[in-house]
Amino acid sequence: MSAAESSRVVHEADVCVVGAGAGGAVVAAELAEGGARVVLLEQGPRHDIDKFSARPPEMLGRLYRDGGQTATLGSPPILLPLGRGLGGTTLVNSGTCFRTPPAVLERWAGEFGLDVDEATLAPCFERVEKALSVAEVTPELAGANALVARRGAERLGWSHGYLRRNARGCVGSGVCVFGCPTSAKQHTGITYVPRAQAAGAQVLTGADVRKVRVDRGRAHAVEGRLPGGRRLEVRAPRVVIACGTIHTPLLLQRSRIRDASGQRGRNLSLHPATAAFALMDEVVDMARGVPQSFYVDEFASEGMMFEGVAGPPAYAAMALPLTGAAHARAMSRYRHLAQFGLMVSDSSRGHLHVLGSRPVIRYSLSREDLAKFRAGLERLRQLFQAAGAREVYLPLPAGVTPASACADDLKLMAFHPLGTARADARASHGVTDGDLAVHGVEGLYIADGSVVPSALGVNPQLTIMALATRLAFHLLDREPPGGASRPARDRRDGSAQADGKPRTQELTCPS
Amino acid sequence: MSAELERFIAAAPLPQRLGLRVLLALASRPRGMALLARFPLAQQAAFSTLALGRYDDPAVGRALGWNAEQVVAAGRELRRSEGRP
């Protein structure tokens, strides 16, 4: 046996899932519990919670891809942090849980031909919410930062509420996005991944998948590298890619999967965000309590959603839109600083391409979205002023007002990239079909943010997980418990087979 | 520069890493500061990164009512006593 052969690790499975984030971990657990032999491959590590230090720079460097400094090119450049490791971005997210808004589902059915509606997805949402212990934040746990926004919203008569989150036994440590030190946040790395393992799935970390092998139009294996340079091969008649919106199109491209629609890497929506600070009379101690615990949705129909955001001094100092003495003065009153965020449901669309092995992400803000930011920043100012702020610090250069801001004046981040392998029933318009099967390739599926065909206007993790649940049960050829039965049919084009049986190959899934 | 900030910068993709190092070098000299003042975005990037490091210092945090060590210790205790993962 050659040295190369002996350093090659080969696994066999019914399904190989690539990426252990919101989508991948859910698919892997549901399939494994359904009786399938599953191998789950994750590029990042299993993070050791004993090393969570609640210190932002260290944790950004440790838990995030590129230290959280992945950025888009365009006007303006936008920071786009992504998680990496078991749990994917759910490990570092804020834990906010929204179901897909019904109007969005209607649009998907009408515009993209997807067979989804509130009722058919409800069992999947229920299942995910139960698995993640999703519940509304209590006012006590929400902390004083939320109280500031609540007071402002109440005085203005704006619609608002406490957010629903996937947390259990949360004590409001204030560092959700820097690694929850109490394991209260029910990210997929401590929920679905252990379930997958308990049901027999093999989970490999440090597994960098380089290629999906396709032969005569059928996926049959994935190839990658393990730590130490060992070559990895997983032979499986079904492959589910869940590398996230930025990395899934790259894997498809590396694998030379035909892109008949020309949509791969396109349609990138970001849900761009910004945040303002306010100096209050009262002590806020923004990092005491749940940072993202409260929302104001008065202007959601106009594409503007306001949600809480907060963190320890190092985080606040980095985010505070001031420099020099003004920054030092505001930071000396950190205990009195409040912060609240604005997210814009974008009509701007970006696209990805590859340079070397890295993604290049292009995205520029449309006029329409710029207008939403202008209006949103003005509303943030109003919110804080109504709450009694002494000073409001908007994320704009000195002397620039919301009304006069141009795109390059905005200080934006984005946390919710979606759409780069969008689902569309028509092979000419989408990368996957409505059942998340890649058009034109048998046995290849996608289960992550990349399939979400339009901006959601809300945080996406629950949508991604519900779609992943639906895919898993589809692959098992079962209905999610509680779901209405759906006739067996050709999942590719929606038409019934002559014999009424699904065309795709069955898994042997003992129940 | 603290080890934590160094790790944060080292984790950045190459172009940003190089860019940040140049900006931080400029920000450490009066003439560099004057130059940066002409480019508000670059100035803000340098300033934000330095502020991230400065306010991460445990002593600075404690003076502002934040104690990372205490937060971590409380988390560890909770996980131990309740058998959380």
Ligand SMILES: Cc1cc2nc3c(=O)[nH]c(=O)nc-3n(C[C@H](O)[C@H](O)[C@H](O)COP(=O)(O)OP(=O)(O)OC[C@H]3O[C@@H](n4cnc5c(N)ncnc54)[C@H](O)[C@@H]3O)c2cc1C
């Ligand atoms: C700071 C922050 C806060 C957020 N807050 C919220 C929130 O409160 N609510 C909400 O709904 N959403 C939130 N989000 C977004 C949400 O977490 C993501 O939308 C979601 O996790 C995306 O799921 P995914 O499956 O598409 O990708 P991910 O969860 O990112 O998982 C992809 C996984 O694939 C792995 N991978 C990539 N390439 C490869 C490869 N070649 N081989 C093997 N593995 C690979 C990655 O390492 C990663 O672990 C937040 C995001 C951030 C950054």
